[in-house]
Amino acid sequence: MQDMQYIDQCINESLRKYPPASNLTRTVSKDYKLPNSNVVLQQGSTLIVPVYALHHDAEYYPNPEKYDPDRFTPEEMAKRNPYCFLPFGEGPRICIGLRFGMMQARVGLAYLLRDFSFTLSSQTPVPLKISPRSPVLTSEGGLWLKVEKL
Structure with a gap:
């Protein structure tokens, strides 16, 4: 499982295009001056990290x-820069389930791709439109697949 580099690349690219959380929030723990600017983030301020952007x-x-x-x-x-890819967050508050989630995705995909082929159904709108009403990233109209046994 550890040598499935291309599946990892596909999972990561999917997480890049459609991150589970479109934003992360963090609270500033102490005053911090941004490098090369006069901006100071003040302790207690809430930051929003625009992951999707x-x-x-x-x-x-x-x-x-x-x-x-x-x-x-x-x-x-x-x-x-590693901070340009944040599907699970980063640093001391990174998602505790990252390794388990990636392993589960690898194993699941390996088993599914071994026995089935997947294509987009004509019911799936292309390009996908992201729902602005959902708190998590979801597509309007759903994502419909045609699955065939190999």
């Missing part, structure tokens, strides 16, 4: 609407 910023991910698992090869990841 970071994941779709062409500065970090050229042609961000394109699905491209090669963005997550070790070579490409080394070129990018």
Whole structure:
């Protein structure tokens, strides 16, 4: 399971395009002056980290609407600031379920892709439209797949 690099790249690219949480919030624990500016974040302030916006910023991910698992090869990841990919958060408050979730996704995909093929159903709107009413990232109209046994 640990050697399934391309599946990991596909999972990461899916998490980049459609992060589980579109924003993260953090509370400033002590005053912090932003480098190269006069801005001071004051203790107790709430910060909103726009994960979806970071994941779709062409500065970090050229042609961000394109699905491209090669963005997550070790070579490409080394070129990018690690704080531009935050599907599970980062730092001391990173999601405790990250490793379990990734392992579960790897195993599930390996078993499904071994026995089935998946294509988009004509019921799925293309391009997907993100629902503005949902607290988590979901598509309007759903995501319908056609599944065939191999």
